[in-house]
Amino acid sequence: MEIFSNILDIKGFRVIHAEVDDTTLSLSLKCETEHGICPHCGVASQQVRVWSPRLVRDLPISGKACYLAFETRYCDCATCHTTFAEPLDFVEAKRDDTIRYEIAIFEQVRQTTATYVAEREDLTDKGVTRIFLRQAKARLPEQPFLGGKKLGIDEIAERKGRKAYDLILYHLETGKPLDVLENRTQAELMAYFDRLPAEMTRNIEEVCIDMWRPDATAVTEKLSHATLVTDRFHVMKAVNQDLKSLKNTLKHELPDDAKACHYPLLKNEPDLNDTQQEILDKVYEASPQPKEAHQLKEEFREIFDTNYTVEQGGQALQGWIGNAEKAGLFSEAVKTIKNWFDSIVNYFLHRTTNGPAEGINNKIKVIKRMAYGFRNFANFRLRIVAAFL
Numbered sequence: 506m507e508i509f510s511n512i513l514d515i516k517g518f519r520v521i522h523a524e525v526d527d528t529t530l531s532l533s534l535k536c537e538t539e540h541g542i543c544p545h546c547g548v549a550s551q552q553v554r555v556w557s558p559r560l561v562r563d564l565p566i567s568g569k570a571c572y573l574a575f576e577t578r579y580c581d582c583a584t585c586h587t588t589f590a591e592p593l594d595f596v597e598a599k600r601d602d603t604i605r606y607e608i609a610i611f612e613q614v615r616q617t618t619a620t621y622v623a624e625r626e627d628l629t630d631k632g633v634t635r636i637f638l639r640q641a642k643a644r645l646p647e648q649p650f651l652g653g654k655k656l657g658i659d660e661i662a663e664r665k666g667r668k669a670y671d672l673i674l675y676h677l678e679t680g681k682p683l684d685v686l687e688n689r690t691q692a693e694l695m696a697y698f699d700r701l702p703a704e705m706t707r708n709i710e711e712v713c714i715d716m717w718r719p720d721a722t723a724v725t726e727k728l729s730h731a732t733l734v735t736d737r738f739h740v741m742k743a744v745n746q747d748l749k750s751l752k753n754t755l756k757h758e759l760p761d762d763a764k765a766c767h768y769p770l771l772k773n774e775p776d777l778n779d780t781q782q783e784i785l786d787k788v789y790e791a792s793p794q795p796k797e798a799h800q801l802k803e804e805f806r807e808i809f810d811t812n813y814t815v816e817q818g819g820q821a822l823q824g825w826i827g828n829a830e831k832a833g834l835f836s837e838a839v840k841t842i843k844n845w846f847d848s849i850v851n852y853f854l855h856r857t858t859n860g861p862a863e864g865i866n867n868k869i870k871v872i873k874r875m876a877y878g879f880r881n882f883a884n885f886r887l888r889i890v891a892a893f894l
C-alpha cells in the first residue's frame with residue numbers, strides 16, 4: 506500500500522486498502538494526524554466529537570477513475586467553544602472532488618467542451634459545468650484590462666433562444682476578451698465604463714467598434730480621451746453587401762457558367778484560384794456594371810492595404826466615394842462611409858482593427874456547443890472570459 510500512498514502524496518493520510526476493477530480504482534485512506542486544527546483560532550484539538558465518512562474523486566490513475574474513501578473528524582474547540590470540521594488541504598468542505606481533480610477538469614473544459622469532458626470522465630454536464638464555473642470564478646483577474654491601450658467592441662455570436670445580441674469587449678493587444686455584456690444598449694455600455702476603475706480607463710487610447718451608433722456614443726461620452734476607430738472589416742462588409750445585391754439584381758444577364766460568381770466577386774482578388782478567376786473573367790465579359798463594381802470593391806480594399814497617413818487615407822477614401830457616386834454604384838455603402846468617415850479614417854493612425862478578436866469568435870462558437878449553463882448569463886460570461894485566461 507505504501508506505493509499508493511506515495512503516488513497520492515496526500516499529507517496526513519496513508520492508503521490502507523485498494524480495490525481495482527475494469528474502470529475504477531478505490532482507495533481507502535487513514536488519517537495519520539493526531540489532532541484537528543481549529544480553522545477559527547488555529548489551536549489543536551484532540552476532542553473528536555465524531556468521525557464522518559467521505560468519498561471523493563481524485564485524478565485518474567492509469568486511466569482508471571480514482572476514488573478516495575476516508576474519515577474526517579469533527580472536533581470540539583475549547584477556545585472557541587464550537588465544533589469544527591477539520592479543514593483538509595486536498596479537498597474543500599462539501600465537495601465530491603479533490604482540488605487537483607477540479608483543476609484538471611477546469612483545464613480540460615477550457616481546451617474542449619464541458620460535454621466532451623463529461624463523457625470522458627463519466628460525469629454529468631451539469632457537474633462539469635459547476636466545477637468549471639467555480640474554478641473560473643476563483644481565477645478571474647480583478648482588473649483584467651489594466652495597462653491595455655486598445656479596446657475592441659463587437660456583438661457576440663447570438664445565443665440560443667435570445668433575439669438580442671450580447672456585447673463583447675476585447676483586449677486587442679492580447680486578443681483576449683475583457684468582458685461580456687448581456688445587452689447591447691448604450692445605457693449598459695455606459696454603465697460598464699462607469700464601473701471600470703479610472704486607472705484602467707485612462708490608459709485606453711483607441712476603441713475599435715462596428716458601425717453601431719449606441720456603442721459609438723457610449724465611447725465618446727465615457728472615454729472621450731480615446732480615439733474611435735471603425736473596424737475596417739465591417740466597412741468592407743458594407744461594400745461587399747452592395748456588391749452582392751447588385752449581383753443578385755443582374756443575375757439574369759450573366760451566362761449560366763458565370764452564375765456561381767458569389768465568391769469570385771467577393772473574395773479578395775489576389776486570393777482567387779484559377780476556376781474562380783475564370784468565372785470572374787466571364788462576368789467581366791458579360792456585363793459592364795458588375796465589372797466596374799468589382800473593380801471599385803478591389804480599389805476600396807487596396808486603400809486599406811497601403812501605408813497611407815490619416816490625411817492620405819482620407820483623400821483616397823473621398824476619391825473612391827466620388828468614383829462610386831459617378832458610377833451610380835455602392836449607394837448604401839457610400840452613405841455608411843460618409844456617416845462614419847472620421848472614425849473610418851482613424852484606421853490609418855495605427856491600423857487598429859478587431860481582427861485579433863477573430864480567433865475569439867471562433868472559440869465562442871465551440872463554447873456555444875456546450876449544452877448546459879447558457880440560459881444563465883452570468884455563467885455564459887464566465888465561461889467565455891475563463892476560456893481565455
Ligand SMILES: [Zn+2]
Binds near residue numbers: 544546583584585586
Ligand atoms: Zn478554535
